[in-house]
Amino acid sequence: MATITAAPARTLPAFLKNRAVAKLAVLAVLALVLVPLAHARWASGTWPDALTVDLSGPLTGASDWIIDNRDSHPLFLYFFGHVSNAVVLSVRAVYLALLAAGWAGVTALGAFVAWRAAGARLALGTAAAFLACGLLGMWVPTMQTLALMTVAVLASVLVGALLGLAAGLSDRLDRVLRPVLDTMQVLPAFAYLLPVVLVFGIGVPAAVLATVVYAAPPMARLTALGLRGADRGVLEAVESLGATSRQRLLTARIPLARKELLLGVNQTIMMALSMAVIASVIGAGGLGDRVYQALASVDVGAALAAGIPIVLLAVVLDRVTGAAGAGDSGAGAAPAGRRAWPYALGAAVAVAVAGRLAGRTDWPDAWTANIAEPVNRAVDWMTGHLYTGIPVIGGTADWAGRFTTWVLDPLRDGLQWLPWWSVLLVVAASAWLIGTWRTTLTAVLAMAAIGVLGVWEPSLDTLSQVLAAVAVTLVLGVATGVAAARSDRVERLLRPVLDVCQTMPQFVYLIPVVALAGVGRAPAVAAAVVYALPAVVRITAQGLRQVDPAALESARSLGATSGQQLRQVQLPLARRSLLLAVNQGVVLVLAVVIIGGLVGGGALGYDVVFGLAQGDLATGLVAGAAIVCLGLTLDRVTQPTDRRTAKGA
Amino acid sequence: MFRRTTRRALRTTTRRTARRTALVASAAVLTLATGCGAADMTRQASPFANAGGAKTVTLSVQSWVGAQANVAVAQYLLEHELGYRVDTVQVDEVPAWDALSQGRVDALLEDWGHPEQEQRYVKDKKTVTRAGDLGVTGHIGWYVPTYFAERHPDIKDWRNLDKYADEFRTPESGSKGQLMDGSPSYVTNDKALVENLDLDYQVVFAGSEAAQITQIRQFAKERKPFLTYWYSPQWLFEKVPMTEVKLPPHEEGCDADPAKVACGYPHTPLQKYLNTDFAETGGEAAAFLKKFRWTTEDQNEVSLMIADQKLSPDEAAKAWVQRHESTWRAWLP
Numbered sequence: 001m002a003t004i005t006a007a008p009a010r011t012l013p014a015f016l017k018n019r020a021v022a023k024l025a026v027l028a029v030l031a032l033v034l035v036p037l038a039h040a041r042w043a044s045g046t047w048p049d050a051l052t053v054d055l056s057g058p059l060t061g062a063s064d065w066i067i068d069n070r071d072s073h074p075l076f077l078y079f080f081g082h083v084s085n086a087v088v089l090s091v092r093a094v095y096l097a098l099l100a101a102g103w104a105g106v107t108a109l110g111a112f113v114a115w116r117a118a119g120a121r122l123a124l125g126t127a128a129a130f131l132a133c134g135l136l137g138m139w140v141p142t143m144q145t146l147a148l149m150t151v152a153v154l155a156s157v158l159v160g161a162l163l164g165l166a167a168g169l170s171d172r173l174d175r176v177l178r179p180v181l182d183t184m185q186v187l188p189a190f191a192y193l194l195p196v197v198l199v200f201g202i203g204v205p206a207a208v209l210a211t212v213v214y215a216a217p218p219m220a221r222l223t224a225l226g227l228r229g230a231d232r233g234v235l236e237a238v239e240s241l242g243a244t245s246r247q248r249l250l251t252a253r254i255p256l257a258r259k260e261l262l263l264g265v266n267q268t269i270m271m272a273l274s275m276a277v278i279a280s281v282i283g284a285g286g287l288g289d290r291v292y293q294a295l296a297s298v299d300v301g302a303a304l305a306a307g308i309p310i311v312l313l314a315v316v317l318d319r320v321t322g323a324a325g326a327g328d329s330g331a332g333a334a335p336a337g338r339r340a341w342p343y344a345l346g347a348a349v350a351v352a353v354a355g356r357l358a359g360r361t362d363w364p365d366a367w368t369a370n371i372a373e374p375v376n377r378a379v380d381w382m383t384g385h386l387y388t389g390i391p392v393i394g395g396t397a398d399w400a401g402r403f404t405t406w407v408l409d410p411l412r413d414g415l416q417w418l419p420w421w422s423v424l425l426v427v428a429a430s431a432w433l434i435g436t437w438r439t440t441l442t443a444v445l446a447m448a449a450i451g452v453l454g455v456w457e458p459s460l461d462t463l464s465q466v467l468a469a470v471a472v473t474l475v476l477g478v479a480t481g482v483a484a485a486r487s488d489r490v491e492r493l494l495r496p497v498l499d500v501c502q503t504m505p506q507f508v509y510l511i512p513v514v515a516l517a518g519v520g521r522a523p524a525v526a527a528a529v530v531y532a533l534p535a536v537v538r539i540t541a542q543g544l545r546q547v548d549p550a551a552l553e554s555a556r557s558l559g560a561t562s563g564q565q566l567r568q569v570q571l572p573l574a575r576r577s578l579l580l581a582v583n584q585g586v587v588l589v590l591a592v593v594i595i596g597g598l599v600g601g602g603a604l605g606y607d608v609v610f611g612l613a614q615g616d617l618a619t620g621l622v623a624g625a626a627i628v629c630l631g632l633t634l635d636r637v638t639q640p641t642d643r644r645t646a647k648g649a
Numbered sequence: 650m651f652r653r654t655t656r657r658a659l660r661t662t663t664r665r666t667a668r669r670t671a672l673v674a675s676a677a678v679l680t681l682a683t684g685c686g687a688a689d690m691t692r693q694a695s696p697f698a699n700a701g702g703a704k705t706v707t708l709s710v711q712s713w714v715g716a717q718a719n720v721a722v723a724q725y726l727l728e729h730e731l732g733y734r735v736d737t738v739q740v741d742e743v744p745a746w747d748a749l750s751q752g753r754v755d756a757l758l759e760d761w762g763h764p765e766q767e768q769r770y771v772k773d774k775k776t777v778t779r780a781g782d783l784g785v786t787g788h789i790g791w792y793v794p795t796y797f798a799e800r801h802p803d804i805k806d807w808r809n810l811d812k813y814a815d816e817f818r819t820p821e822s823g824s825k826g827q828l829m830d831g832s833p834s835y836v837t838n839d840k841a842l843v844e845n846l847d848l849d850y851q852v853v854f855a856g857s858e859a860a861q862i863t864q865i866r867q868f869a870k871e872r873k874p875f876l877t878y879w880y881s882p883q884w885l886f887e888k889v890p891m892t893e894v895k896l897p898p899h900e901e902g903c904d905a906d907p908a909k910v911a912c913g914y915p916h917t918p919l920q921k922y923l924n925t926d927f928a929e930t931g932g933e934a935a936a937f938l939k940k941f942r943w944t945t946e947d948q949n950e951v952s953l954m955i956a957d958q959k960l961s962p963d964e965a966a967k968a969w970v971q972r973h974e975s976t977w978r979a980w981l982p
Contacts, residue, residue, distance in 0.1 A: 201751045202740050283739065401820040514860045600856050606856055
């Protein structure tokens with residue numbers, strides 16, 4: 001890409017040799033020509049009405065058509081019907097199998113798998129996690145979630161691997177798929193629940209399909225990466241042995257890509273699990289539904305009781321698949337295990353059978369601990385004391401009020417006051433400075449599409465919330481990341497906290513956040529910060545740690561203080577990671593600011609919830625599309641030129 | 650001897666599991682084999698239903714606590730008196746109609762009036778059947794806390810609202826007074842009302858009932874003035890007494906055009922609806938749900954236990970059932 005922009009620069013005056021300046025100059029020329037034209041034709045600050053398309057008519061028509069034809073049209077009878085059927089049957093099969101194994105059996109088998117894949121410590125952890133789910137009184141919902149997850153993850157891995165295989169083997173398909181996968185990754189899941197529900201109705205099939213759309217891209221991307229990255233030497237060696245292309249694929253390229261494939265599975269599992277909660281809005285059942293129902297009765301304790309098993313599942317699955325992907329650690333952790341594993345498998349099966357024989361397949365009611373009450377008392381105490389009236393610093397509600405008045409309001413009003421073409425110019429300039437003309441074009445077109453959809457004002461409102469949240473996230477995240485990079489102790493202490501923040505369903509935060517900050521945009525921003533912070537902290541810390549030790553060493557030998565080392569060596573060298581952190585922060589913040597519609601965030605998030613709640617495709621889908629466009633714009637504007645590998649750090 | 654029994658037990662268990670697996674497998678094969686046949690997705694129950702061969706009823710739960718209370722008591726009685734297994738699905742009213750029509754849920758116990766859906770599903774498609782009154786009358790309105798209304802009695806008329814707009818200001822509503830609205834699933838004309846009655850107020854949507862309740866309780870704790878969209882029957886009135894602000898009276902059809910609404914909300918006798926197939930073939934469960942009918946006080950009693958005392962819906966239902974045997978005896982078929 002650089003060649004394209006650099007080519008004209010060679011013939012230009014010296015100060016334009018600088019690529020950034022050249023890009024800006026081109027934009028300025030374009031603006032000089034286009035802006036007066038646009039201004040003469042539509043002299044308005046906000047997006048001109050003449051350039052909008054009202055989709056509510058056709059969308060309502062489409063929604064009515066689907067509802068009227070869902071039980072008779074061949075498309076539904078012969079295609080969607082079978083898809084939906086297959087999902088229901090497979091989820092049911094897994095669920096019944098899990099119930100049949102009983103709690104003892106599931107725990108024993110889980111521990112066994114963890115032991116084979118990741119060693120004895122994780123096996124113990126896995127067993128403890130399963131028992132904790134039972135202890136919290138969440139055994140059946142946990143099994144429902146697990147059944148749903150199993151099917152969704154298998155489907156995502158299958159779809160992702162097939163797409164990845166295609167992209168990995170064919171350059172043309174790679175070019176075609178790349179933007180598709182990019183788009184799928186920046187889609188906030190909340191935005192496309194509505195169309196899925198309309199076609200499949202509420203319930204498990206819709207939830208599984210929404211999850212697959214959300215969770216398949218990392219698998220596809222990592223599969224393609226693994227296939228493309230295979231060692232040339234090995235491939236040539238295999239070829240020289242006369243292997244056919246299929247043999248080459250099966251015996252060399254896929255095994256060589258094992259690490260990426262397993263990382264892909266790991267990412268897919270994590271994303272599917274986070275989706276399992278969001279899908280509760282459309283009737284997926286399981287743990288997510290418990291969290292959602294607890295939210296409805298303002299019961300943080302009960303929400304937490306259902307949220308903890310999700311965190312435990314996430315941590316266990318992450319560590320186990322992560323360890324399996326990290327190479328031969330599974331075998332390395334249990335060298336004696338090679339002989340012992342048939343016995344261990346036998347023992348696990350024996351536990352399952354014994355559990356069944358004892359007639360104890362259901363988790364015994366007497367063995368549950370009620371954490372809801374103490375948690376609620378703690379939350380009440382906290383919100384009662386922190387809400388307002390603390391001397392000098394003021395309570396959280398006062399902070400939230402000030403944040404709204406001093407940051408969110410000016411930001412929103414400022415953005416909405418800006419003439420529409422200047423917003424497009426700002427988008428173009430920032431996207432081009434950091435990326436290529438292609439990413440710039442996508443960003444500008446996506447932003448323009450928001451105007452065309454007729455939701456310019458609410459989108460800028462959402463944008464103002466995103467910008468404010470990203471700013472806070474970056475300040476906190478980079479500071480914490482620096483601390484974590486410089487001290488192993490801090491990093492060890494932070495790790496579980498980050499795990500919990502990252503995997504705890506966002507719905508659990510919403511009520512305490514309202515109790516602390518009141519209804520409005522401030523709690524939405526606060527929830528987004530909590531959710532996006534871990535990824536930023538992790539990427540920053542990792543980036544700083546990877547800085548070439550030699551560079552640091554030489555800086556030290558020149559007598560640089562620790563602050564100078566950080567500012568002049570580590571941070572500049574970790575620039576790429578920091579940019580990635582910004583990008584991830586933006587994408588994650590957007591996903592939660594949308595859910596903030598549930599606590600008074602308003603704008604696009606509210607419209608999506610409204611569309612879901614009222615079955616109003618016109619409002620919901622347009623807002624959803626606007627969110628997607630906003631996501632694309634923000635992603636492109638913050639995207640360092642080369643691609644990241646996976647969402648969610 | 651001992652060994653033989655174990656072995657037999659083992660064999661029966663494995664056989665039972667095997668039979669179940671075979672059932673599932675054959676069902677899967679069947680779908681694959683009938684790949685060219687029609688698959689009606691309007692006839693698919695939840696995969697979690699009927700696990701272990703129990704008779705199952707699926708009830709839809711809406712996000713407000715009153716709806717949870719209906720479902721909790723119906724669920725408790727279905728399970729303990731009639732031997733059903735009950736699944737619940739959390740879903741808002743309008744999608745619940747759709748789910749009812751598709752047979753994903755069997756019943757919707759508290760509907761606040763959706764003429765469009767009624768026309769489509771009850772009259773045209775006939776996939777949903779009326780199941781009579783719930784016995785509770787619902788009313789939506791604008792409320793201020795009673796402690797505020799006592800100090801300023803003239804607030805009870807909408808014409809005086811502008812006088813107090815300053816007192817209702819929050820950071821979120823900017824220079825205007827805040828009228829707090831709730832969940833997007835609620836029936837509301839408030840934006841149009843504020844405009845058409847020319848009030849100096851900004852509608853702020855709390856986005857969910859949970860957020861709205863949390864905020865109301867925070868306001869009440871500090872005895873701050875607030876103006877909110879709210880509805881009865883609602884347990885929160887017991888905790889935060891509120892007084893209604895009179896809007897222009899409701900007349901039949903005055904809310905027909907959403908853009909021109911300038912009147913208050915009606916009193917709605919809340920309705921129950923069943924999936925038509927379920928209503929016809931649902932046996933005792935369907936008969937029971939048709940007869941289910943209680944009062945506002947009953948519902949509030951259960952709601953308060955769930956939302957304020959933080960009992961689980963099941964415990965709350967149990968407590969109510971123990972105290973009101975004569976009421977629910979009449980519902981049993």
